Amino acid sequence: MSDKTTRERIVDAADRLFYRQGYAHTSFTDIAGVVQISRGNFYHHFKTKDEILEAVIAFRLAKTQAMLERWEAEGKNPEERIRHFIHILVANWDDIKLYGCPVGTLSTELAKLNHASQEEAKRVFTLFRTWLCRQFADLGHEAEADELALHLLARSQGVAMMANAFHDRAFVAQEVKQMCDWVASYAQPAGGSVKRSGAAKRKKTR
Amino acid sequence: MSDKTTRERIVDAADRLFYRQGYAHTSFTDIAGVVQISRGNFYHHFKTKDEILEAVIAFRLAKTQAMLERWEAEGKNPEERIRHFIHILVANWDDIKLYGCPVGTLSTELAKLNHASQEEAKRVFTLFRTWLCRQFADLGHEAEADELALHLLARSQGVAMMANAFHDRAFVAQEVKQMCDWVASYAQPAGGSVKRSGAAKRKKTR
Protein backbone atom coordinates (compact mmCIF):
# COMPACT_ATOMS: atom_id res chain seq x y z
CA MET A 1 0.00 0.00 0.00
CA SER A 2 2.68 2.48 0.96
CA ASP A 3 4.82 1.60 -2.04
CA LYS A 4 2.14 2.72 -4.47
CA THR A 5 2.79 5.82 -6.46
CA THR A 6 0.83 8.93 -5.56
CA ARG A 7 -1.01 8.64 -8.83
CA GLU A 8 -2.11 5.12 -7.99
CA ARG A 9 -3.20 6.18 -4.53
CA ILE A 10 -5.27 8.99 -6.05
CA VAL A 11 -6.98 6.58 -8.44
CA ASP A 12 -7.60 4.10 -5.63
CA ALA A 13 -9.19 6.71 -3.40
CA ALA A 14 -11.20 8.24 -6.24
CA ASP A 15 -12.44 4.79 -7.25
CA ARG A 16 -13.79 4.15 -3.78
CA LEU A 17 -15.20 7.65 -3.29
CA PHE A 18 -16.88 7.79 -6.69
CA TYR A 19 -18.55 4.52 -5.81
CA ARG A 20 -19.66 5.54 -2.34
CA GLN A 21 -20.54 9.20 -2.89
CA GLY A 22 -21.02 9.46 -6.63
CA TYR A 23 -18.78 11.27 -9.08
CA ALA A 24 -20.43 14.69 -9.03
CA HIS A 25 -20.57 14.81 -5.27
CA THR A 26 -16.92 13.85 -4.72
CA SER A 27 -14.57 16.84 -4.54
CA PHE A 28 -10.83 17.19 -4.74
CA THR A 29 -10.94 17.99 -1.05
CA ASP A 30 -12.55 14.60 -0.38
CA ILE A 31 -9.94 12.71 -2.36
CA ALA A 32 -7.09 14.76 -0.94
CA GLY A 33 -8.33 13.97 2.54
CA VAL A 34 -8.03 10.24 1.89
CA VAL A 35 -4.74 10.34 0.02
CA GLN A 36 -3.31 12.90 2.43
CA ILE A 37 -1.94 15.33 -0.11
CA SER A 38 -2.72 18.98 -0.76
CA ARG A 39 -5.31 19.97 -3.32
CA GLY A 40 -2.70 21.73 -5.41
CA ASN A 41 -0.64 18.59 -5.71
CA PHE A 42 -3.41 16.95 -7.70
CA TYR A 43 -2.65 18.88 -10.80
CA HIS A 44 0.80 17.48 -11.08
CA HIS A 45 -0.80 14.08 -11.69
CA PHE A 46 -4.09 14.99 -13.41
CA LYS A 47 -4.97 18.09 -15.34
CA THR A 48 -8.71 17.92 -14.60
CA LYS A 49 -11.26 16.05 -12.53
CA ASP A 50 -12.45 14.39 -15.73
CA GLU A 51 -8.99 12.92 -16.17
CA ILE A 52 -9.26 11.29 -12.76
CA LEU A 53 -12.56 9.77 -13.82
CA GLU A 54 -10.98 8.44 -16.99
CA ALA A 55 -8.23 6.85 -14.94
CA VAL A 56 -10.77 5.34 -12.55
CA ILE A 57 -12.76 3.84 -15.43
CA ALA A 58 -9.59 2.43 -17.01
CA PHE A 59 -8.71 0.97 -13.61
CA ARG A 60 -12.12 -0.65 -13.28
CA LEU A 61 -11.96 -2.02 -16.81
CA ALA A 62 -8.60 -3.61 -16.06
CA LYS A 63 -9.79 -5.01 -12.72
CA THR A 64 -12.89 -6.46 -14.33
CA GLN A 65 -10.95 -7.96 -17.20
CA ALA A 66 -8.56 -9.61 -14.76
CA MET A 67 -11.46 -10.97 -12.71
CA LEU A 68 -13.12 -12.47 -15.78
CA GLU A 69 -9.87 -14.12 -16.80
CA ARG A 70 -9.55 -15.53 -13.30
CA TRP A 71 -13.07 -16.95 -13.49
CA GLU A 72 -12.26 -18.34 -16.90
CA ALA A 73 -9.25 -20.17 -15.50
CA GLU A 74 -10.84 -21.30 -12.25
CA GLY A 75 -14.21 -22.47 -13.54
CA LYS A 76 -14.27 -26.06 -14.67
CA ASN A 77 -17.08 -25.42 -17.14
CA PRO A 78 -19.24 -22.55 -18.44
CA GLU A 79 -21.98 -23.17 -15.90
CA GLU A 80 -19.57 -22.90 -13.03
CA ARG A 81 -18.07 -19.75 -14.54
CA ILE A 82 -21.45 -18.09 -14.88
CA ARG A 83 -22.17 -18.97 -11.28
CA HIS A 84 -19.07 -16.99 -10.37
CA PHE A 85 -20.70 -13.98 -11.96
CA ILE A 86 -24.00 -14.50 -10.18
CA HIS A 87 -22.28 -14.84 -6.84
CA ILE A 88 -20.88 -11.32 -6.98
CA LEU A 89 -24.21 -10.35 -5.47
CA VAL A 90 -23.45 -12.45 -2.41
CA ALA A 91 -19.73 -11.74 -2.21
CA ASN A 92 -20.24 -7.97 -2.40
CA TRP A 93 -23.42 -7.85 -0.36
CA ASP A 94 -22.13 -5.36 2.20
CA ASP A 95 -21.16 -2.79 -0.43
CA ILE A 96 -24.14 -3.37 -2.70
CA LYS A 97 -26.52 -2.92 0.19
CA LEU A 98 -25.06 0.51 0.90
CA TYR A 99 -24.00 1.79 -2.52
CA GLY A 100 -25.58 -0.41 -5.18
CA CYS A 101 -23.69 -1.94 -8.08
CA PRO A 102 -20.60 0.12 -8.98
CA VAL A 103 -21.06 -0.52 -12.69
CA GLY A 104 -24.73 0.35 -12.85
CA THR A 105 -24.64 3.36 -10.57
CA LEU A 106 -21.72 5.02 -12.34
CA SER A 107 -23.34 4.30 -15.69
CA THR A 108 -26.61 5.97 -14.74
CA GLU A 109 -24.91 8.92 -13.07
CA LEU A 110 -22.74 9.69 -16.09
CA ALA A 111 -25.76 9.31 -18.37
CA LYS A 112 -27.58 11.99 -16.37
CA LEU A 113 -24.52 14.26 -16.39
CA ASN A 114 -24.25 13.57 -20.11
CA HIS A 115 -20.57 13.10 -19.33
CA ALA A 116 -17.99 12.60 -22.07
CA SER A 117 -16.81 9.36 -20.44
CA GLN A 118 -20.23 7.74 -20.20
CA GLU A 119 -19.61 5.38 -23.09
CA GLU A 120 -16.30 4.32 -21.64
CA ALA A 121 -17.98 3.60 -18.32
CA LYS A 122 -20.58 1.44 -20.04
CA ARG A 123 -17.77 -0.66 -21.47
CA VAL A 124 -17.53 -2.37 -18.09
CA PHE A 125 -21.03 -3.66 -18.75
CA THR A 126 -19.89 -4.76 -22.19
CA LEU A 127 -17.00 -6.73 -20.72
CA PHE A 128 -19.45 -8.75 -18.62
CA ARG A 129 -21.88 -9.05 -21.51
CA THR A 130 -19.29 -10.36 -23.94
CA TRP A 131 -17.84 -12.75 -21.40
CA LEU A 132 -21.25 -14.12 -20.43
CA CYS A 133 -22.17 -14.37 -24.09
CA ARG A 134 -19.20 -16.62 -24.74
CA GLN A 135 -20.08 -18.80 -21.76
CA PHE A 136 -23.59 -19.37 -23.06
CA ALA A 137 -22.19 -20.07 -26.50
CA ASP A 138 -19.87 -22.63 -24.95
CA LEU A 139 -22.92 -24.22 -23.38
CA GLY A 140 -24.19 -24.79 -26.91
CA HIS A 141 -26.59 -21.86 -27.19
CA GLU A 142 -24.78 -19.78 -29.77
CA ALA A 143 -27.92 -18.46 -31.40
CA GLU A 144 -29.33 -16.93 -28.22
CA ALA A 145 -26.09 -16.46 -26.29
CA ASP A 146 -26.08 -12.66 -26.30
CA GLU A 147 -29.73 -12.51 -25.44
CA LEU A 148 -29.16 -14.79 -22.46
CA ALA A 149 -26.15 -12.75 -21.39
CA LEU A 150 -28.17 -9.53 -21.42
CA HIS A 151 -30.99 -11.24 -19.56
CA LEU A 152 -28.69 -12.38 -16.78
CA LEU A 153 -26.99 -9.00 -16.63
CA ALA A 154 -30.40 -7.34 -16.28
CA ARG A 155 -31.51 -9.68 -13.54
CA SER A 156 -28.38 -9.18 -11.48
CA GLN A 157 -28.70 -5.41 -11.89
CA GLY A 158 -32.29 -5.58 -10.72
CA VAL A 159 -31.40 -7.64 -7.70
CA ALA A 160 -28.59 -5.21 -6.82
CA MET A 161 -31.06 -2.33 -7.03
CA MET A 162 -33.53 -4.08 -4.72
CA ALA A 163 -30.71 -4.99 -2.34
CA ASN A 164 -29.76 -1.33 -2.13
CA ALA A 165 -33.36 -0.22 -1.65
CA PHE A 166 -34.68 -2.84 0.76
CA HIS A 167 -31.58 -4.38 2.35
CA ASP A 168 -33.19 -7.79 2.17
CA ARG A 169 -30.45 -10.38 2.21
CA ALA A 170 -32.82 -13.34 2.06
CA PHE A 171 -34.33 -12.01 -1.14
CA VAL A 172 -30.89 -11.69 -2.71
CA ALA A 173 -29.97 -15.22 -1.68
CA GLN A 174 -33.20 -16.51 -3.14
CA GLU A 175 -32.75 -14.69 -6.44
CA VAL A 176 -29.17 -15.90 -6.66
CA LYS A 177 -30.38 -19.45 -6.28
CA GLN A 178 -33.05 -18.97 -8.94
CA MET A 179 -30.52 -17.55 -11.36
CA CYS A 180 -28.19 -20.48 -10.74
CA ASP A 181 -31.03 -22.91 -11.34
CA TRP A 182 -31.91 -21.03 -14.50
CA VAL A 183 -28.33 -21.32 -15.75
CA ALA A 184 -28.32 -25.00 -14.86
CA SER A 185 -31.34 -25.52 -17.08
CA TYR A 186 -29.22 -24.28 -19.96
CA ALA A 187 -26.33 -26.50 -19.06
CA GLN A 188 -28.37 -29.63 -19.70
CA PRO A 189 -27.88 -31.29 -23.06
CA ALA A 190 -29.99 -29.24 -25.41
CA GLY A 191 -32.78 -30.56 -27.59
CA GLY A 192 -34.04 -32.95 -24.98
CA SER A 193 -37.41 -32.94 -23.35
CA VAL A 194 -36.55 -30.14 -20.98
CA LYS A 195 -37.97 -26.92 -22.29
CA ARG A 196 -37.33 -23.45 -21.15
CA SER A 197 -38.05 -20.05 -22.41
CA GLY A 198 -36.88 -16.64 -21.65
CA ALA A 199 -36.65 -16.24 -17.98
CA ALA A 200 -37.15 -19.80 -17.03
CA LYS A 201 -40.40 -21.06 -18.05
CA ARG A 202 -40.48 -24.46 -16.85
CA LYS A 203 -38.29 -26.61 -14.87
CA LYS A 204 -38.78 -30.12 -13.82
CA THR A 205 -40.32 -30.76 -10.54
CA ARG A 206 -37.84 -31.41 -7.93
CA MET B 1 -49.98 25.17 -17.12
CA SER B 2 -50.00 28.91 -16.68
CA ASP B 3 -52.58 28.76 -13.92
CA LYS B 4 -50.30 26.73 -11.68
CA THR B 5 -48.94 28.38 -8.61
CA THR B 6 -45.27 29.28 -8.60
CA ARG B 7 -44.68 26.63 -6.00
CA GLU B 8 -46.22 23.99 -8.22
CA ARG B 9 -44.16 25.16 -11.16
CA ILE B 10 -41.00 24.91 -9.08
CA VAL B 11 -41.85 21.36 -8.02
CA ASP B 12 -42.70 20.41 -11.59
CA ALA B 13 -39.41 21.75 -12.94
CA ALA B 14 -37.37 20.27 -10.10
CA ASP B 15 -39.05 16.91 -10.61
CA ARG B 16 -37.99 16.83 -14.24
CA LEU B 17 -34.50 18.22 -13.64
CA PHE B 18 -33.74 15.90 -10.73
CA TYR B 19 -34.70 13.03 -12.99
CA ARG B 20 -32.66 14.17 -15.98
CA GLN B 21 -29.60 15.63 -14.27
CA GLY B 22 -29.67 14.08 -10.84
CA TYR B 23 -30.37 15.86 -7.56
CA ALA B 24 -26.83 16.86 -6.60
CA HIS B 25 -26.06 18.23 -10.04
CA THR B 26 -29.22 20.36 -10.30
CA SER B 27 -28.80 23.90 -9.00
CA PHE B 28 -31.24 26.64 -8.12
CA THR B 29 -30.02 28.42 -11.21
CA ASP B 30 -31.12 25.44 -13.34
CA ILE B 31 -34.59 25.35 -11.82
CA ALA B 32 -34.94 29.13 -11.92
CA GLY B 33 -34.07 29.03 -15.62
CA VAL B 34 -36.95 26.68 -16.33
CA VAL B 35 -39.51 28.36 -14.07
CA GLN B 36 -38.36 31.81 -15.13
CA ILE B 37 -38.04 33.32 -11.69
CA SER B 38 -35.08 34.81 -9.87
CA ARG B 39 -32.95 32.69 -7.57
CA GLY B 40 -33.88 34.84 -4.58
CA ASN B 41 -37.56 34.19 -5.14
CA PHE B 42 -37.05 30.52 -4.32
CA TYR B 43 -36.72 31.10 -0.67
CA HIS B 44 -40.16 32.53 -0.38
CA HIS B 45 -41.48 29.08 -1.32
CA PHE B 46 -38.82 26.74 0.07
CA LYS B 47 -36.33 27.34 2.84
CA THR B 48 -33.70 24.93 1.50
CA LYS B 49 -32.90 22.77 -1.48
CA ASP B 50 -33.70 19.75 0.66
CA GLU B 51 -37.23 21.06 1.07
CA ILE B 52 -37.63 21.12 -2.69
CA LEU B 53 -36.53 17.51 -2.79
CA GLU B 54 -39.07 16.62 -0.12
CA ALA B 55 -41.78 18.29 -2.16
CA VAL B 56 -40.67 16.47 -5.29
CA ILE B 57 -40.75 13.12 -3.52
CA ALA B 58 -44.19 13.86 -2.09
CA PHE B 59 -45.30 14.79 -5.60
CA ARG B 60 -43.98 11.54 -7.03
CA LEU B 61 -45.59 9.51 -4.27
CA ALA B 62 -48.94 11.14 -5.01
CA LYS B 63 -48.56 10.67 -8.77
CA THR B 64 -47.62 7.02 -8.31
CA GLN B 65 -50.49 6.39 -5.94
CA ALA B 66 -52.92 7.93 -8.39
CA MET B 67 -51.51 5.84 -11.23
CA LEU B 68 -51.86 2.63 -9.23
CA GLU B 69 -55.45 3.48 -8.40
CA ARG B 70 -56.12 4.11 -12.07
CA TRP B 71 -54.65 0.73 -12.97
CA GLU B 72 -56.71 -0.82 -10.23
CA ALA B 73 -59.87 0.63 -11.70
CA GLU B 74 -59.03 0.03 -15.35
CA GLY B 75 -57.67 -3.51 -15.14
CA LYS B 76 -60.30 -6.18 -15.42
CA ASN B 77 -58.28 -8.65 -13.36
CA PRO B 78 -54.97 -8.84 -11.45
CA GLU B 79 -53.09 -10.22 -14.44
CA GLU B 80 -54.13 -7.29 -16.58
CA ARG B 81 -53.24 -4.86 -13.80
CA ILE B 82 -49.77 -6.31 -13.41
CA ARG B 83 -49.31 -6.03 -17.16
CA HIS B 84 -49.96 -2.31 -16.78
CA PHE B 85 -46.98 -2.17 -14.47
CA ILE B 86 -44.74 -4.12 -16.81
CA HIS B 87 -45.67 -1.92 -19.73
CA ILE B 88 -44.23 1.19 -18.08
CA LEU B 89 -40.98 0.02 -19.65
CA VAL B 90 -42.50 0.37 -23.10
CA ALA B 91 -44.58 3.47 -22.44
CA ASN B 92 -41.64 5.38 -20.96
CA TRP B 93 -38.99 3.99 -23.28
CA ASP B 94 -37.76 7.36 -24.51
CA ASP B 95 -37.08 8.67 -21.01
CA ILE B 96 -35.74 5.41 -19.60
CA LYS B 97 -33.31 5.10 -22.47
CA LEU B 98 -31.83 8.50 -21.65
CA TYR B 99 -32.24 8.78 -17.87
CA GLY B 100 -33.06 5.35 -16.48
CA CYS B 101 -35.91 4.65 -14.09
CA PRO B 102 -36.81 7.74 -12.02
CA VAL B 103 -37.50 5.67 -8.92
CA GLY B 104 -34.34 3.59 -9.04
CA THR B 105 -31.94 6.35 -10.01
CA LEU B 106 -33.14 8.76 -7.32
CA SER B 107 -33.04 5.98 -4.76
CA THR B 108 -29.42 5.10 -5.53
CA GLU B 109 -28.31 8.71 -5.71
CA LEU B 110 -29.78 9.59 -2.33
CA ALA B 111 -28.27 6.42 -0.86
CA LYS B 112 -24.83 7.57 -2.00
CA LEU B 113 -25.41 11.07 -0.66
CA ASN B 114 -26.67 9.47 2.55
CA HIS B 115 -29.46 12.01 2.25
CA ALA B 116 -32.04 12.48 4.97
CA SER B 117 -34.86 11.88 2.46
CA GLN B 118 -33.54 8.60 1.13
CA GLU B 119 -36.06 6.50 3.01
CA GLU B 120 -38.90 8.67 1.81
CA ALA B 121 -37.70 8.28 -1.77
CA LYS B 122 -37.65 4.51 -1.39
CA ARG B 123 -41.30 4.63 -0.40
CA VAL B 124 -42.12 4.98 -4.10
CA PHE B 125 -40.66 1.50 -4.51
CA THR B 126 -42.76 0.36 -1.57
CA LEU B 127 -45.92 1.67 -3.20
CA PHE B 128 -45.27 -0.50 -6.25
CA ARG B 129 -44.23 -3.43 -4.09
CA THR B 130 -47.35 -3.33 -1.93
CA TRP B 131 -49.62 -2.87 -4.91
CA LEU B 132 -48.02 -5.75 -6.83
CA CYS B 133 -48.14 -7.88 -3.71
CA ARG B 134 -51.89 -7.44 -3.49
CA GLN B 135 -52.32 -8.30 -7.16
CA PHE B 136 -50.44 -11.57 -6.72
CA ALA B 137 -52.45 -12.28 -3.60
CA ASP B 138 -55.62 -11.70 -5.59
CA LEU B 139 -54.34 -14.24 -8.08
CA GLY B 140 -54.40 -16.74 -5.25
CA HIS B 141 -50.73 -16.70 -4.30
CA GLU B 142 -50.98 -15.07 -0.89
CA ALA B 143 -48.12 -17.03 0.62
CA GLU B 144 -45.55 -15.91 -1.94
CA ALA B 145 -47.18 -12.67 -3.08
CA ASP B 146 -44.56 -10.32 -1.65
CA GLU B 147 -41.75 -12.46 -2.97
CA LEU B 148 -43.27 -12.38 -6.45
CA ALA B 149 -43.78 -8.62 -6.22
CA LEU B 150 -40.14 -8.04 -5.33
CA HIS B 151 -39.04 -10.39 -8.09
CA LEU B 152 -41.00 -8.48 -10.70
CA LEU B 153 -39.83 -5.14 -9.33
CA ALA B 154 -36.24 -6.35 -9.58
CA ARG B 155 -36.66 -7.57 -13.13
CA SER B 156 -38.17 -4.33 -14.34
CA GLN B 157 -35.40 -2.38 -12.64
CA GLY B 158 -32.80 -4.54 -14.33
CA VAL B 159 -34.40 -4.09 -17.74
CA ALA B 160 -34.54 -0.32 -17.20
CA MET B 161 -30.85 -0.32 -16.34
CA MET B 162 -29.96 -2.27 -19.49
CA ALA B 163 -32.20 -0.01 -21.56
CA ASN B 164 -30.29 3.00 -20.27
CA ALA B 165 -26.92 1.36 -20.85
CA PHE B 166 -27.42 -0.31 -24.24
CA HIS B 167 -30.43 1.49 -25.76
CA ASP B 168 -31.68 -1.81 -27.10
CA ARG B 169 -35.39 -1.52 -27.68
CA ALA B 170 -35.79 -5.05 -28.99
CA PHE B 171 -34.31 -6.44 -25.80
CA VAL B 172 -36.77 -4.44 -23.71
CA ALA B 173 -39.70 -5.63 -25.81
CA GLN B 174 -38.56 -9.20 -25.45
CA GLU B 175 -38.12 -8.96 -21.69
CA VAL B 176 -41.52 -7.32 -21.36
CA LYS B 177 -43.06 -10.23 -23.20
CA GLN B 178 -41.25 -12.74 -21.02
CA MET B 179 -42.44 -11.00 -17.87
CA CYS B 180 -46.02 -10.97 -19.16
CA ASP B 181 -45.81 -14.68 -19.92
CA TRP B 182 -44.39 -15.26 -16.49
CA VAL B 183 -47.29 -13.43 -14.87
CA ALA B 184 -49.72 -15.36 -17.04
CA SER B 185 -48.33 -18.60 -15.66
CA TYR B 186 -49.43 -17.41 -12.23
CA ALA B 187 -52.85 -16.44 -13.45
CA GLN B 188 -53.68 -20.03 -14.34
CA PRO B 189 -55.60 -22.02 -11.79
CA ALA B 190 -52.94 -23.20 -9.38
CA GLY B 191 -52.10 -26.82 -8.77
CA GLY B 192 -52.63 -27.79 -12.39
CA SER B 193 -50.13 -29.25 -14.79
CA VAL B 194 -48.48 -25.98 -15.64
CA LYS B 195 -45.23 -25.68 -13.82
CA ARG B 196 -43.21 -22.58 -13.34
CA SER B 197 -39.95 -21.81 -11.75
CA GLY B 198 -38.34 -18.50 -11.28
CA ALA B 199 -39.77 -16.84 -8.29
CA ALA B 200 -42.56 -19.20 -8.58
CA LYS B 201 -41.48 -22.36 -7.04
CA ARG B 202 -42.73 -23.28 -3.71
CA LYS B 203 -40.96 -21.48 -0.99
CA LYS B 204 -38.54 -23.70 0.75
CA THR B 205 -38.02 -23.93 4.40
CA ARG B 206 -36.39 -20.84 5.61
Added chain:
DNA sequence: GTCTATAGATTGATAGAC
Protein backbone atom coordinates in the same frame (compact mmCIF):
# COMPACT_ATOMS: atom_id res chain seq x y z
C1' DG C 1 -44.70 37.62 -4.20
C1' DT C 2 -40.94 38.96 -6.84
C1' DC C 3 -36.96 41.32 -7.44
C1' DT C 4 -31.66 42.87 -6.89
C1' DA C 5 -27.66 42.62 -4.34
C1' DT C 6 -24.74 40.14 -1.77
C1' DA C 7 -22.90 37.18 1.84
C1' DG C 8 -20.22 33.05 2.92
C1' DA C 9 -18.65 28.71 1.67
C1' DT C 10 -16.90 25.48 -1.69
C1' DT C 11 -15.76 24.24 -6.17
C1' DG C 12 -12.16 23.16 -9.95
C1' DA C 13 -8.01 25.01 -11.38
C1' DT C 14 -3.37 27.97 -11.53
C1' DA C 15 1.12 30.12 -10.12
C1' DG C 16 5.15 29.87 -8.07
C1' DA C 17 8.27 28.80 -3.90
C1' DC C 18 10.90 24.97 -2.19
Added chain:
DNA sequence: GTCTATCAATCTATAGAC
Protein backbone atom coordinates in the same frame (compact mmCIF):
# COMPACT_ATOMS: atom_id res chain seq x y z
C1' DG D 1 6.97 16.07 -6.46
C1' DT D 2 4.79 18.55 -2.91
C1' DC D 3 3.55 22.56 -0.84
C1' DT D 4 0.99 27.38 0.08
C1' DA D 5 -1.52 31.00 -1.69
C1' DT D 6 -4.82 32.41 -4.59
C1' DC D 7 -8.16 32.98 -8.56
C1' DA D 8 -12.54 32.93 -10.76
C1' DA D 9 -16.72 30.63 -10.88
C1' DT D 10 -20.52 28.57 -8.72
C1' DC D 11 -23.16 27.11 -5.00
C1' DT D 12 -26.82 27.65 -1.22
C1' DA D 13 -28.80 31.01 1.37
C1' DT D 14 -30.05 35.85 3.30
C1' DA D 15 -31.44 40.84 3.45
C1' DG D 16 -34.08 44.25 2.08
C1' DA D 17 -36.33 47.28 -1.63
C1' DC D 18 -40.55 47.43 -4.26
